[in-house]
Amino acid sequence: MSSRREENATTGPFRLWGGRYSKGTDHVLSRVNNSLTVDKRLYSEDLDGSVAYARSLAEAKLLTQSEFKVICYGLETIRDEWKKETIKLMPRDEDVHTVNERRLVEIIGPQIGGKLHTGRSRNEQVVVDMKLWMRNAVSDILKQLAALIGGIKDLATRYIDVLMPGYTHMQKAQPVRFSHWILSYAFYFKEDYHRFQEFYNRMNVLPLGSGALAGNPFNINRHKLADDLGFNGVSYNSMNAVSDRDFVVEFNFLSTLTAVHLSRLAEDLILYSTKEYNFLELSEEYTTGSSLMPQKRNPDSLELVRGISGNVFGQHCGLLMTLKGLPSTYNKDLQCDKSGMFAVYDQTVLSLTLMTGVITTIRLDEERCLSALSYDMLATDMAYYLVRKGIPFREAHHISGEVVAFSEKVKIPINKLSLEDLKEISPYFDETVSGLWNYENSVEQYTVVGGTSRIAVQEQINLLKDFLSSCE
Ligand code: ARG
Secondary structure (H helix, E strand, C coil): CHHHHCCCHHHCCCCCCHHHCCCCCCHHHHHHHCCHHHHHHHHHHHHHHHHHHHHHHHHCCCCCHHHHHHHHHHHHHHHHHHHHCCCCCCCCCCCHHHHHHHHHHHHHCHHHHCCCCCCCCHHHHHHHHHHHHHHHHHHHHHHHHHHHHHHHHHHHHHCCCCEEEEEECCEEEEEEEHHHHHHHHHHHHHHHHHHHHHHHHHHCEECCCCCCCCCCCCCCCHHHHHHHCCCCEECCCHHHHHHCCHHHHHHHHHHHHHHHHHHHHHHHHHHHCCCCCCCEECCHHHCECCCCCCCCCECHHHHHHHHHHHHHHHHHHHHHHHHCCCCCCCCHHHHHHHHHHHHHHHHHHHHHHHHHHHHHCCEECHHHHHHCCCHHHHHHHHHHHHHHCCCCHHHHHHHHHHHHHHHHHHCCCHHHCCHHHHHHHCCCCCHHHHHHCCHHHHHHCCCCCCCCCHHHHHHHHHHHHHHHHHHC
């Protein structure tokens, strides 16, 4: 028996499941099966889950108080080793759970160390670890989102009076405040914030106590265990709990949506910072030069944010593909969930941080923004002018269209057409039409909630201020 156990690394005594095996694992399978390089990131959560589980076992009288204390001592010693990076990893350590259990047995001996896993399976352990980890991950993302929203709010406040073209179909459409445009993104990120917050509360449910799939037979108090670990409640079906990765899918999706918002903002900023638009300048810290063309300043930060969004989306799709078609409960395919989850988190935090840096250092060229406006962008205002004189909107739109066509035909800017010319197109025009040719007046008419008037933009800023103070 003992000689069989000493055969090689993969049949050694610390293979958690070695009891019925006589042959070693194929070395390629060992490599593929080994998830330690990825999941060692969960060492601390794994130890937290174990301390709480040991307490449950003690409360259920499966451990004495002194055994519980010894186990806690062992687990804290292991935590220290991880922190100091002195922990020795063995080729046969399949994953982080294996390492922690192996070390526990080495430190406090198999008599007591061997009791920790009573009734517990790695199938549930890994889910607890991931959920504990995800709570912190979501909190970090929430903080980053709030910082970005704050940056956008400050930028909007600083440049509240700057006017620029608003675009649809990439065509100059109507004048808007710069602040109104940039704030449109703050509202995307605010929704992202709420979604992550709701998600946090919904996923914060304890899976531990589900065993491998059938539950826990030792009368542990799962509600107390949930409380100890800061969960809002317990899962109600053990088979569901060990196979459920929907929380990872949701995390990946919410991150993907955030990444898409970041990517769209990046695209706008890239365009607006080109020489062609030149509405704004990115700080040198967030651009790089070309090795060949000395005049160039490339918006790498924003291009990377845009690029990363593709990777994040890819990870999201990848996990959905892994889950599709899986039979009930735990299957090893599920081990493929973590690398994507970590990558999604890392890249989302990086992108948010980068974007916040870009936003807080932008310098606006107010003159360029203003000079990009042209009076034909007030053709809608002309239609509204006629509407205010009692003309149905469709007819007013038509008349205004005729004025635009006429101005193009005679090559006279729309604001320079004579009153006589205008009257010829419609008798409703009078001398008050000259009041139309003012961009400030144009944006100021949109006083409706959500509009681009100063008052409506200020309202948005105030709302975001209140929101941000509620986040603190
Ligand atoms: N390393 C595994 C994972 O990440 C843990 C669960 C292993 N369970 C098992 N029965 N082999 O999914």
